[in-house]
Amino acid sequence: MGPRVLIIGASLAGLRSAEAVLAAVPDAQVTLVGDEAHPPYNRPPLSKETLAGLVAGEAALDKLTFRHRLAEDAVTWRLGVRALSTDAARQVVHLSDGGVLAYDWLIAASGLRPRRLALPGAEERHVLRSVDDATRLASRMRPGARMLVVGGGFIGCEVAATAVKLGLSVSVVEPLAQPMLAALGPEVAAALAGFHRACGVDLRCGMAVTGAEDGAVVLSDGSRIGADVIVEAVGSVPNVEWLAGAGLDLSNGVLCDATMTAEGSDRILATGDVARFPNALFDATPRRVEHWSIPGLTARRAAETIAARGAGVEPPTRFAPLPGFWSDQHGLRLQSFGAPGLGDEVQVLEGGLAALGRLPCLIEYRRAGKPVGILGLGAAPAALAQHRARLERALTETVAA
Amino acid sequence: MNIHVDMSICLLHGQCVIAAPEVFSFAEDGNLVWLAECDETLRASVEAAADACPEQAIVIDG
Numbered sequence: 001m002g003p004r005v006l007i008i009g010a011s012l013a014g015l016r017s018a019e020a021v022l023a024a025v026p027d028a029q030v031t032l033v034g035d036e037a038h039p040p041y042n043r044p045p046l047s048k049e050t051l052a053g054l055v056a057g058e059a060a061l062d063k064l065t066f067r068h069r070l071a072e073d074a075v076t077w078r079l080g081v082r083a084l085s086t087d088a089a090r091q092v093v094h095l096s097d098g099g100v101l102a103y104d105w106l107i108a109a110s111g112l113r114p115r116r117l118a119l120p121g122a123e124e125r126h127v128l129r130s131v132d133d134a135t136r137l138a139s140r141m142r143p144g145a146r147m148l149v150v151g152g153g154f155i156g157c158e159v160a161a162t163a164v165k166l167g168l169s170v171s172v173v174e175p176l177a178q179p180m181l182a183a184l185g186p187e188v189a190a191a192l193a194g195f196h197r198a199c200g201v202d203l204r205c206g207m208a209v210t211g212a213e214d215g216a217v218v219l220s221d222g223s224r225i226g227a228d229v230i231v232e233a234v235g236s237v238p239n240v241e242w243l244a245g246a247g248l249d250l251s252n253g254v255l256c257d258a259t260m261t262a263e264g265s266d267r268i269l270a271t272g273d274v275a276r277f278p279n280a281l282f283d284a285t286p287r288r289v290e291h292w293s294i295p296g297l298t299a300r301r302a303a304e305t306i307a308a309r310g311a312g313v314e315p316p317t318r319f320a321p322l323p324g325f326w327s328d329q330h331g332l333r334l335q336s337f338g339a340p341g342l343g344d345e346v347q348v349l350e351g352g353l354a355a356l357g358r359l360p361c362l363i364e365y366r367r368a369g370k371p372v373g374i375l376g377l378g379a380a381p382a383a384l385a386q387h388r389a390r391l392e393r394a395l396t397e398t399v400a401a
Numbered sequence: 402m403n404i405h406v407d408m409s410i411c412l413l414h415g416q417c418v419i420a421a422p423e424v425f426s427f428a429e430d431g432n433l434v435w436l437a438e439c440d441e442t443l444r445a446s447v448e449a450a451a452d453a454c455p456e457q458a459i460v461i462d463g
Contacts, residue, residue, distance in 0.1 A: 016452065042457060063410075066457060069448070293416070296452050326414060326455065335414065381415040382427035388419065 010034025013272025
């Protein structure tokens with residue numbers, strides 16, 4: 001019998017980890033534990049087409065569930081079960097149903113959960129991470145209803161755009177000076193703020209929510225916004241509590257090296273949103289990357305590591321996945337490659353930020369004069385693909401240098 | 402191996418063009434084009450393209 005590989009988390013990172021481990025170590029005994037009852041499904045549409053579809057009465061999971069290449073009995077599925085704690089010395093994980101699973105290799109693919117606000121006076125507040133969250137939120141989204149979104153990050157902006165399209169009256173409250181500021185930088189974020197306003201969103205930046213009473217939310221400047229539906233979109237918290245006491249660095253996700261091995265235990269690896277790892281394309285700083293492509297890339301990496309160590313050889317130490325994200329807001333496609341958030345300077349390569357939503361716009365982000373990211377706003381996919389290739393070459397040269 | 406892309410859900414992210422440029426590409430007019438039939442030697446990159454598709458629009462037959 002091959003090694004016992006226990007994967008905690010049965011979303012995209014868990015699924016891809018299982019597939020990659022079985023491809024690299026065909027006789028591995030893989031168990032997938034997931035706290036949701038649903039088999040792995042795709043999350044990005046939840047704030048966009050799925051939310052709109054649910055409001056229109058369509059089923060969600062038929063479209064979202066991943067088609068995968070795992071044979072029926074290739075892995076043991078434990079869905080609807082949470083990991084509670086880990087005994088790294090005995091190499092076992094305790095589950096919420098009382099079960100105890102032993103492992104030779106443990107992969108943390110436990111992802112994130114929404115950060116919650118303390119907001120007494122507003123009992124029903126929504127978040128958006130799971131399909132069940134989306135179903136609950138959709139049931140409250142009636143045309144003409146007043147929606148208040150707390151947090152102007154990507155999820156908040158996408159939900160706001162979807163709600164405007166469905167005929168809700170939408171306000172977004174963002175504590176920073178612009179929406180999506182950390183990811184896109186001040187110039188682009190300011191242009192997108194104008195775009196959201198032009199599309200009908202009541203966007204209030206530099207403002208915090210301080211309380212709620214009588215169906216209204218109170219902001220830090222004392223103003224009030226009436227709200228029938230409140231959505232919290234204020235970021236995420238890594239699900240790592242079940243690893244406490246395992247001797248790992250859990251200060252922001254699971255700190256890993258470039259082989260996805262957790263610092264503190266050579267038997268524990270991490271993949272997906274929860275993994276904090278260094279990327280040779282940028283620098284030695286380990287970061288969590290909440291991009292859709294990262295679960296697949298880190299899963300393959302973790303599987304290579306398990307296969308190599310199982311064969312008694314050291315895995316390669318260089319890991320340089322090119323990040324990429326996209327978003328759809330009011331019909332405008334944002335697509336990025338690299339790490340725009342690391343840039344200290346932007347240059348508009350095509351179009352202009354003043355014509356956002358009317359003309360395609362391509363922006364390059366640079367750090368210390370060198371390209372670190374590319375962003376398309378309504379740009380043609382073919383043009384973006386070319387710039388992506390150029391960016392990857394430039395970043396790879398930086399690594400080589 | 403047959404490759405099918407469900408164009409009713411494809412949103413032209415272009416991830417397949419990146420993962421398997423031998424199979425997927427953008428035409429002059431910006432539309433996605435791909436080899437409907439391709440050789441077994443390309444299976445790994447076609448599977449990588451199917452995995453990388455954010456809309457999960459690529460189906461591999463056979």
